[in-house]
Amino acid sequence: QLQLVESGGGLVQPGGSLRLSCAASGFTLDYYAIGWFRQAPGKEREGVSCIRSSDGRTYYVDSVKGRFTISRDNAKNTAYLQMSSLKPEDTAVYYCAARGPTYSYCSGYVGDFGSWGQGTQVTVSS
Numbered sequence: 083q084l085q086l087v088e089s090g091g092g093l094v095q096p097g098g099s100l101r102l103s104c105a106a107s108g109f110t111l112d113y114y115a116i117g118w119f120r121q122a123p124g125k126e127r128e129g130v131s132c133i134r135s136s137d138g139r140t141y142y143v144d145s146v147k148g149r150f151t152i153s154r155d156n157a158k159n160t161a162y163l164q165m166s167s168l169k170p171e172d173t174a175v176y177y178c179a180a181r182g183p184t185y186s187y188c189s190g191y192v193g194d195f196g197s198w199g200q201g202t203q204v205t206v207s208s
Contacts, residue, residue: 084108084197086178091202094168098206102163104178104199114182116154116161117195120174120204127177129190131163141188146172168206175201 090102104116115135121127131152132141140152151164161178179195181187189195 084180086180086197086199088176088178088199088202091176091204093205093207095208096169096206098168099164099166100168100204102165102176102178102202102204104161104163106159106161106180109180109183109197110156111154111159111161111180112156113186114180114197115186115188116152117179117181117188117190118152118161118163119177119179119192119195120172121177121201122171122174125174127192129192130176132188132190133161134188135182135186139188141190143190165204168204170206173204173206175203177201 085107087105117132118130119127133152149167154161178199180197181195
């Protein structure tokens with residue numbers, strides 16, 4: 083059974099940092115694109131970042147470029163989202179998702195990802 087479990091969320095002050103983790107079980111992360119999405123109250127879920135399986139190429143939505151870094155540790159079967167210079171508008175539930183193994187290309191569309199974690203809350207507030 084494919085399973086993704088996020089952790090690392092919490093309350094942080096503006097300008098602070100958090101690192102989210104996405105631990106995979108039941109499948110090998112190597113063959114999947116991993117996306118991070120977020121959903122704020124009253125808003126649609128949006129793609130934040132993605133890392134491709136084939137070459138580790140990364141993608142970011144404009145609003146987080148230069149502040150967030152996505153990475154993966156295939157030995158630990160875990161992906162990460164390092165978030166720095168956090169802003170109140172980054173407040174949301176953050177989800178990781180996997181796409182693959184047949185089509186493991188990055189995408190910002192929710193429907194392209196077949197496996198999802200339960201989400202972790204990130205709140206940026208003073």
